[in-house]
Every structure is written in C-alpha cells, then in structure tokens.
Amino acid sequence: MKIALLGTGTVGRMLGAALAGQGHEVTLGTRDPAGPLAWVGADAMESPPISEWFTAHPGIGLARFARAAEATELVVNATNGAASLTVPARTGTGNLAGKVLLDIANPLDFSHGMPPSLTVCNRDSLGEQIHRAYPAAKVVKSLNTMSAALMMNPGLVAGGEHSVFVSGNDAEAKKTVTALLTDLGHTDVIDLGDITTARTSEMLLPIWLRLWGALGTPLLNFKIVR
Amino acid sequence: MKIALLGTGTVGRMLGAALAGQGHEVTLGTRDPAGPLAWVGADAMESPPISEWFTAHPGIGLARFARAAEATELVVNATNGAASLTVPARTGTGNLAGKVLLDIANPLDFSHGMPPSLTVCNRDSLGEQIHRAYPAAKVVKSLNTMSAALMMNPGLVAGGEHSVFVSGNDAEAKKTVTALLTDLGHTDVIDLGDITTARTSEMLLPIWLRLWGALGTPLLNFKIVR
Numbered sequence: 001m002k003i004a005l006l007g008t009g010t011v012g013r014m015l016g017a018a019l020a021g022q023g024h025e026v027t028l029g030t031r032d033p034a035g036p037l038a039w040v041g042a043d044a045m046e047s048p049p050i051s052e053w054f055t056a057h058p059g060i061g062l063a064r065f066a067r068a069a070e071a072t073e074l075v076v077n078a079t080n081g082a083a084s085l086t087v088p089a090r091t092g093t094g095n096l097a098g099k100v101l102l103d104i105a106n107p108l109d110f111s112h113g114m115p116p117s118l119t120v121c122n123r124d125s126l127g128e129q130i131h132r133a134y135p136a137a138k139v140v141k142s143l144n145t146m147s148a149a150l151m152m153n154p155g156l157v158a159g160g161e162h163s164v165f166v167s168g169n170d171a172e173a174k175k176t177v178t179a180l181l182t183d184l185g186h187t188d189v190i191d192l193g194d195i196t197t198a199r200t201s202e203m204l205l206p207i208w209l210r211l212w213g214a215l216g217t218p219l220l221n222f223k224i225v226r
Numbered sequence: 227m228k229i230a231l232l233g234t235g236t237v238g239r240m241l242g243a244a245l246a247g248q249g250h251e252v253t254l255g256t257r258d259p260a261g262p263l264a265w266v267g268a269d270a271m272e273s274p275p276i277s278e279w280f281t282a283h284p285g286i287g288l289a290r291f292a293r294a295a296e297a298t299e300l301v302v303n304a305t306n307g308a309a310s311l312t313v314p315a316r317t318g319t320g321n322l323a324g325k326v327l328l329d330i331a332n333p334l335d336f337s338h339g340m341p342p343s344l345t346v347c348n349r350d351s352l353g354e355q356i357h358r359a360y361p362a363a364k365v366v367k368s369l370n371t372m373s374a375a376l377m378m379n380p381g382l383v384a385g386g387e388h389s390v391f392v393s394g395n396d397a398e399a400k401k402t403v404t405a406l407l408t409d410l411g412h413t414d415v416i417d418l419g420d421i422t423t424a425r426t427s428e429m430l431l432p433i434w435l436r437l438w439g440a441l442g443t444p445l446l447n448f449k450i451v452r
Contacts (some may be wrong), residue, residue, distance in 0.1 A: 225447050
C-alpha cells in the first residue's frame with residue numbers, strides 16, 4: 001500500500017520505517033524537504049540528523065505534504081497536536097478525499113506547564129476536529145495511546161499482550177487500519193465506535209504521562225482485561 | 227478499622243459488605259436513615275429494597291452522615307459525583323478532620339446526553355475539589371476506575387490481574403488505602419502521585435463507558451503492562 005506520513009518527527013520516522021519494513025511504499029511529508037535534510041544538529045530527542053536517517057532508509061521518500069499524499073491510499077497524521085489541523089490543509093483536501101486519514105496525534109497543551117494537559121477534551125477531540133475539517137477523508141483515530149516504540153513493536157512490553165483502540169465512522173477504513181495494526185503485531189484491536197470515541201482515547205494521555213512518571217518508563221501500555 | 231461509607235447506593239452497599247467481610251466495623255451514612263429503610267420498591271438497578279439488604283447484613287450500621295462518620299478512622303465518599311461536594315459538608319468538617327477521606331466517586335455529567343461526559347476534567351477534578359473543600363481531611367482518590375463488583379472482587383476478571391490507582395498528598399493515608407485494597411485482593415496498586423493526578427484517573431471514565439459498550443460487559447478493567 002502507498003502510505004504518506006505527515007510529519008518527520010520521531011513518531012513519523014519510526015512508524016515510517018516499520019511500515020516500509022512491512023513492504024509498504026512510504027513517503028514522509030514535510031513543509032519543505034530541504035529543511036529537515038539541511039538540519040545537521042541532533043534533535044531534542046538526541047536522534048542523529050534526519051539526513052542520516054534517510055541515508056539509512058533509502059526506500060523511504062521525503063516530499064512536500066501535498067506531493068507525499070498524492071496517489072496514496074492511506075495518509076497518517078503524525079504531526080504534533082498543535083499542527084494537526086493545519087498540516088492536512090497544506091496537504092490539500094483533494095489529496096485527502098476518499099482516503100483513510102489515520103490520526104495518531106494527541107492535543108497536548110504545554111502552555112499550562114508540565115505535565116501537559118489537553119487543548120480539547122470531554123465533549124470534543126482532535127480526532128473529531130480533523131473529521132469535521134476534512135469531511136471527504138475517512139478519519140480513523142488510533143495508536144495515540146502508546147509510545148512510538150510500542151506502536152511499531154508491541155512485543156517490547158508484556159509479549160505484546162496489550163490493547164490498541166480504533167475510532168471512526170467508516171467501517172472499511174477501520175478495517176484497513178486494523179489490518180495494518182495486526183501486521184505490526186497488535187493482537188487486541190478494540191473498535192470503540194464512531195469518531196466521537198476519539199475523545200475517550202485522547203483522554204488516556206494524562207494518565208499515560210503520569211504512569212510514565214510513576215513507573216519510570218514510557219514502555220507501558222493499557223491492556224483491557226475482560 | 228471503623229469505616230463510614232457515605233452513600234447507600236449500589237456502590238456503597240457492595241463495598242460496605244466487602245469491608246465488613248474483612249472484619250471492619252462499617253456504617254453507611256445517609257441524609258435520613260428513615261428514607262432508605264422506608265423505601266420498599268426495587269431501585270433503578272433492580273436491587274431488592276434497602277431494608278432487606280440491611281436485614282441480610284446485620285453487622286452494618288445505618289446512620290445520618292455526621293453520626294456515621296463520628297469516631298471512624300476512614301470515611302469513604304461513595305455518593306454520586308453531583309452530591310460529592312455537599313455530602314462531606316453534611317458529614318461535618320469536624321468529623322472529617324485528620325481522617326482518611328477515600329473518594330471513589332466520578333464527576334459524571336448526564337446533562338449532555340449519553341454516554342455521560344465529565345463535569346470537571348483536564349486541569350481539575352472532583353478529587354481535587356474535595357481536597358480543597360476539606361483541607362483537614364486526608365483525601366485519597368482510588369477505586370473510581372472500575373465497576374463496584376470488581377472493586378471488592380478483583381478476581382472476577384483475569385484472575386485479578388489488573389491495576390488500581392491511588393492519588394493523594396498524604397503518604398500515610400495512601401498506605402492505609404493501599405492496605406485496604408490489598409486486603410480486597412488488588413495485586414497492582416499504582417501510586418500516581420499527589421491529588422492532582424486524580425484528574426487523570428477520573429479521565430479514564432469516558433473510555434471505560436465506551437469499552438462497556440464495545441465489549442458488552444462492565445466486567446472489564448485496565449491492566450497497566452510494563
């Protein structure tokens with residue numbers, strides 16, 4: 001499947017590499033490809049420069065948002081929450097029409113100090129905002145409830161015995177995402193319901209952040225026992 | 227230990243019976259003891275009349291809020307979220323001073339339709355509101371993230387292999403609550419931190435409600451794998 005990942009941050013790159021490893025044709029979307037490639041300093045996460053990463057992943061493309069999303073079947077929103085409403089706009093609504101738009105971002109609000117709160121929650125969510133802003137796309141919320149490492153390698157914790165959620169109004173789009181998740185090794189994909197349930201998975205972030213603090217590791221996840 | 231449970235609803239009665247079964251001296255607090263005892267109709271949960279319940283549980287007392295909380299070591303707020311700020315006031319701040327006040331309620335908001343949203347979240351919580359309203363009490367938030375049946379019988383699901391959270395500013399009070407939880411069979415008690423972390427466990431309720439819908443049973447819980 002041809003997949004565009006919007007965002008060249010840690011999450012976009014890690015998920016891009018994992019999906020390319022599954023045989024998908026992956027292009028990372030960015031505002032200006034010259035930007036990340038020219039940037040040689042280590043980033044805040046102390047990753048190597050992005051140009052080195054692309055050298056190490058020769059099969060993965062880098063293009064402007066709109067170019068990356070052209071002729072793809074699936075577009076992944078892997079930007080940070082603050083950019084999540086503007087980046088699909090840069091991608092061009094025509095390039096999103098009829099496609100699965102997998103939103104893995106969280107509306108984290110750092111303006112009130114640490115740990116972050118949410119910019120939207122309770123009776124709305126980032127997933128719903130994106131759904132309303134791009135009605136021609138088939139928005140599915142998923143993967144936003146775990147660290148990037150676990151998204152693509154669930155076996156890192158508890159032998160992969162934990163849960164991942166999907167929310168969205170389009171049953172076929174949720175099927176596409178569920179198949180992708182299963183290929184990545186996720187064994188318990190729970191369909192929460194329509195896109196309004198995105199607010200409930202986004203509201204897991206505050207306790208996820210506190211659990212990271214309490215347990216001393218981001219390698220943790222929610223397993224829904226029943 | 228002498229324990230007062232504020233509230234004679236399903237949660238208060240089930241938890242009261244379990245704590246009495248552990249050897250604690252339990253009194254349920256209510257506005258007017260004549261009220262629940264006189265009420266002979268089945269309630270909304272189709273439980274038998276409360277008078278029958280007290281006949282079946284002869285060791286458990288029923289008294290006005292203030293009388294129930296007198297001379298106890300632990301007071302449990304098992305009222306519904308809407309009443310949770312006024313009931314401790316009826317109990318009398320003197321009867322709460324220096325005591326552990328275990329808050330197991332959730333600020334569910336039914337005014338916007340079903341499923342309920344929260345009356346407070348993100349940068350505040352019911353636990354924090356109670357903490358601010360009764361500064362002389364040692365408020366601990368816990369048990370609010372599961373059904374009443376699981377609170378007192380964690381083994382009902384996954385052999386008891388799931389998690390329960392505690393939040394509060396008083397380390398000794400959290401120790402008291404943790405011991406109580408352990409006695410009830412909870413094997414993974416996670417201390418999230420101070421009372422501000424109550425907002426994060428209360429924010430689990432929206433997904434808990436959706437999971438009930440998606441999975442078709444309230445006998446579910448969060449296990450934090452790491």
